Amino acid sequence: AQTVTQSQPEMSVQEAETVTLSCTYDTSESDYYLFWYKQPPSRQMILVIRQEAYKQQNATENRFSVNFQKAAKSFSLKISDSQLGDAAMYFCAYNTDKLIFGTGTRLQVFP
Amino acid sequence: ETGVTQSPTHLIKTRGQQVTLRCSSQSGHNTVSWYQQALGQGPQFIFQYYREEENGRGNFPPRFSGLQFPNYSSELNVNALELDDSALYLCASSLLWVVRGEGIQETQYFGPGTRLLVL
Numbered sequence: 001a002q003t004v005t006q007s008q009p010e011m012s013v014q015e016a017e018t019v020t021l022s023c024t025y026d027t028s029e030s031d032y033y034l035f036w037y038k039q040p041p042s043r044q045m046i047l048v049i050r051q052e053a054y055k056q057q058n059a060t061e062n063r064f065s066v067n068f069q070k071a072a073k074s075f076s077l078k079i080s081d082s083q084l085g086d087a088a089m090y091f092c093a094y095n096t097d098k099l100i101f102g103t104g105t106r107l108q109v110f111p
Numbered sequence: 112e113t114g115v116t117q118s119p120t121h122l123i124k125t126r127g128q129q130v131t132l133r134c135s136s137q138s139g140h141n142t143v144s145w146y147q148q149a150l151g152q153g154p155q156f157i158f159q160y161y162r163e164e165e166n167g168r169g170n171f172p173p174r175f176s177g178l179q180f181p182n183y184s185s186e187l188n189v190n191a192l193e194l195d196d197s198a199l200y201l202c203a204s205s206l207l208w209v210v211r212g213e214g215i216q217e218t219q220y221f222g223p224g225t226r227l228l229v230l
Contacts, residue, residue, distance in 0.1 A: 004153075035218070043199055045154070045221035046113075091153055097167055098144060099203070099219055101153035 002027045004094050006102035013082045014110050020067075021077045021105045023092030029053075033095040034068065034075045039104070040088040048090070051075065084109050113137070115204050117222035125230050129190045132225045136183040136204030142166070143185040144219060145177060148199040160185060161207050192229045199224045 003026045013019035025034070036048040051059045051068050058066050063083075067076045079086055087109045092102040114137040124130050136143050142161045146154035156169035160179035174190040183204075189196055203219035 033216075033218075037221075042223070043148075043226075044223045045201060045203075047218060047220065050218055095216060095219070097216060098156045098159060098169070099146070099154070100156070103153050 002029070002094055002096075002100050004092055004100050004102040006092055006105050008105045009103070010106045010108070012108040012110060013079070015082055015084060017082055018078060018080045019082055019107065021079075021090050021092075021107070023075045023077070023102055025073050025075065025092070025094045025100075027073070027094065029096055031096075034066075035093045035095060035099070036064070036066070036075075036077045037091045037093060037101075038086075038088045039091060045091075049077065079107075082109050084111065113220040113222065115202065115220050115222035117200075117202055117225050119225060120223070121226045121228075123228045123230065124192050126192055126194060128192050128229075129188065130192060130227065132187040132189075132200050132202075132227070134185045134187070134202035134204075134222055136185065136202075137220060138183060140183065140204035140206050140220075142205045142207040142216065143179055144203045144205070145185075145187045146201040146203065147171070147196075148201060148224075150198070154201055157187070166207075194229050197227060197229045199226050 032053045034051045038046045049061045063080045089104045093099045116135045144159040145157040148154040158168040163179045179185040201224045203221045205219040206217045
């Protein structure tokens with residue numbers, strides 16, 4: 001069965017600094033998608049970034065980038081130039097036909 | 112804005128009652144998935160509907176049922192409510208491609224959720 005593990009329940013970062021959130025997953029599939037979703041206090045689940053497993057190039061979306069290591073089954077999220085609005089729960093998710101979520105990492109951003 | 116809406120935003124029910132939650136998907140999306148998110152947890156997959164038929168189910172009992180309609184709307188029904196059903200219920204719409212018998216699902220976009228409290 002596929003599983004997703006986020007080993008950091010909480011992280012904190014100072015405004016304008018860089019932070020990396022960790023995620024590992026377990027699967028026997030070769031084709032799949034990985035996502036990072038952000039959930040602010042409003043609890044709306046917002047897509048941050050997506051990575052296709054067949055692509056070797058790491059995905060990037062403005063200040064957000066991933067380090068995808070397929071062999072190690074690792075998918076970390078790097079947030080550069082952190083902003084106060086980045087404070088939220090971040091969920092890593094694995095997808096074939098359904099999304100399997102990790103338990104989340106709460107990110108605090110300090111001014 | 113994801114273009115996915117849910118109603119109602121909040122709901123209070125008592126144990127044993129039945130509830131219907133509604134979702135309106137993005138135009139053109141043929142798949143809707145429902146998730147339950149308990150406080151402090153990640154979302155758990157309930158089931159998915161593709162072209163108005165159930166297309167996968169998580170570890171939820173049969174009292175959780177759903178419907179998907181041709182007009183991009185869908186429902187989640189829960190019978191005989193239990194206290195543990197208190198949670199945020201999220202729907203997500205997406206486009207599912209079937210290529211040579213295999214499903215390839217694009218990104219799921221989430222609605223704002225319905226908060227259900229069972230007393």
